[in-house]
Amino acid sequence: MVPDDVRHVLGLPYYAEIARIAERGLMDSIFLADNLAIAGYRVTHLPQTQFDPISVLSALAAVTSHIGLIGTGSTTYAKPWDLARRFATLDHLSGGRAGWNIVTTVTPLAAAAFGEASHPDPAERYVWAHEFTDVVTHLWDAWEDDALVGDRERGVWADRSKVNDPHFHGQFHRVDGILPFPRSPQGRPVLVQAGQSSAGVGLAAKYAELVFSGPPSLEAAVKFRTTLHEQVVKAGRHPDQVLVLPALMVTLGSTEAEAQERARTLEELSSPEFRWQNALYTAGLDPDAFDPDLPLPEPTGSVPSSRAERLYAAARARPEASLREVAQHIEGGAGQTHFVGTPEQLADMIIEWQDAGAVDGFTVMGSTLPYELATFVDQVVPVLQKRGRFRTEYTGSTLREHLTG
Numbered sequence: 001m002v003p004d005d006v007r008h009v010l011g012l013p014y015y016a017e018i019a020r021i022a023e024r025g026l027m028d029s030i031f032l033a034d035n036l037a038i039a040g041y042r043v044t045h046l047p048q049t050q051f052d053p054i055s056v057l058s059a060l061a062a063v064t065s066h067i068g069l070i071g072t073g074s075t076t077y078a079k080p081w082d083l084a085r086r087f088a089t090l091d092h093l094s095g096g097r098a099g100w101n102i103v104t105t106v107t108p109l110a111a112a113a114f115g116e117a118s119h120p121d122p123a124e125r126y127v128w129a130h131e132f133t134d135v136v137t138h139l140w141d142a143w144e145d146d147a148l149v150g151d152r153e154r155g156v157w158a159d160r161s162k163v164n165d166p167h168f169h170g171q172f173h174r175v176d177g178i179l180p181f182p183r184s185p186q187g188r189p190v191l192v193q194a195g196q197s198s199a200g201v202g203l204a205a206k207y208a209e210l211v212f213s214g215p216p217s218l219e220a221a222v223k224f225r226t227t228l229h230e231q232v233v234k235a236g237r238h239p240d241q242v243l244v245l246p247a248l249m250v251t252l253g254s255t256e257a258e259a260q261e262r263a264r265t266l267e268e269l270s271s272p273e274f275r276w277q278n279a280l281y282t283a284g285l286d287p288d289a290f291d292p293d294l295p296l297p298e299p300t301g302s303v304p305s306s307r308a309e310r311l312y313a314a315a316r317a318r319p320e321a322s323l324r325e326v327a328q329h330i331e332g333g334a335g336q337t338h339f340v341g342t343p344e345q346l347a348d349m350i351i352e353w354q355d356a357g358a359v360d361g362f363t364v365m366g367s368t369l370p371y372e373l374a375t376f377v378d379q380v381v382p383v384l385q386k387r388g389r390f391r392t393e394y395t396g397s398t399l400r401e402h403l404t405g
């Protein structure tokens, strides 16, 4: 198989190469998203794998030594004990590099995949998510730090008196039973959250150490971070305990004209059907239920996500326009900010956003991989280092140490 064969995405070497490049660039972590169900249109157009993130990250733990390994886990479709064990396992195997991106799962297609009669509405999913996260942290905390004895002579693995069964009996979850192994290197894997609605921000304020966001502008990013910090304080925590890393799509070129040309070529390669279907799917709506040549009908029930709110608002602003036309102006990925330009210009933008109090860093998404990532590492990171804005070596060994170091 030649390296640029698209089937390459199905093998570990593809992921290993990306992880190694990111680690060469001294980045805090790599992040694997997950949606749990795949819409039919994505089968046709998108060479994505959506492998189980923990399996991939566990394999990557073996081929990297420092970089953090963050994966998505669903509070609606997983069981707390199982999820707690899986992320704690990753934390052990990686020497303390695991992070859990807490999501409630927005796509209603997940319900059918999991044999559920219906997909809960957003308010219910977030109430559920609070309790779920609470149980998971209780499970991680159940083994005290010094419960492990490891004494061969006396034949003692652990001190039973230092292992406290959480006996969690909540409104939705009932968990009796400890995790089968001692506390992982970070104690708790790093908690990450990406919901943008007020309920999503509420969950982040209570638990998250790192927040992925998707602001459409610098002003929106400042506002989001300020609101989040206010909520963090209300939840009894300090704003410094929560880092905000907006998603930033990047298309790079050695000149601005070259970057624009790359962006235009990529845009032309995309299927005309993909954009409107992706706008619906990423908003938690079923693409098969809509006609792209008619205006988007008003919602009949609750709106499934903050992204769907934005899509409906865009449709209301142009009532005559078809869904296809409205979707043309909606970014389909996780974020809404797309940078197109040179490495120098990107370094300038990163510094500008940081200095404006909009971000603590970015979740960089290359419009192609590994090209944009390798270019970022080889040409943007050195500029940031030269300006004293980026580490020149890893000083810690765990993900939490990278975030706070």
Ligand SMILES: Cc1cc2nc3c(=O)[nH]c(=O)nc-3n(C[C@H](O)[C@H](O)[C@H](O)COP(=O)(O)O)c2cc1C
Pocket (backbone or CB within 6 Å): 032, 033, 034, 035, 072, 101, 102, 103, 104, 105, 106, 107, 122, 193, 194, 195, 196, 197, 198, 199, 200, 201, 212, 213, 214, 246, 247, 304, 305, 306, 307, 334, 335, 363
């Ligand atoms: C950078 C970023 C990454 C995300 N990753 C995932 C993911 O892997 N899986 C998922 O189901 N949702 C993901 N989301 C979506 C959010 O977790 C959330 O479900 C969605 O924004 C709907 O919630 P909201 O209405 O509170 O915004 C991501 C969002 C952003 C901005």
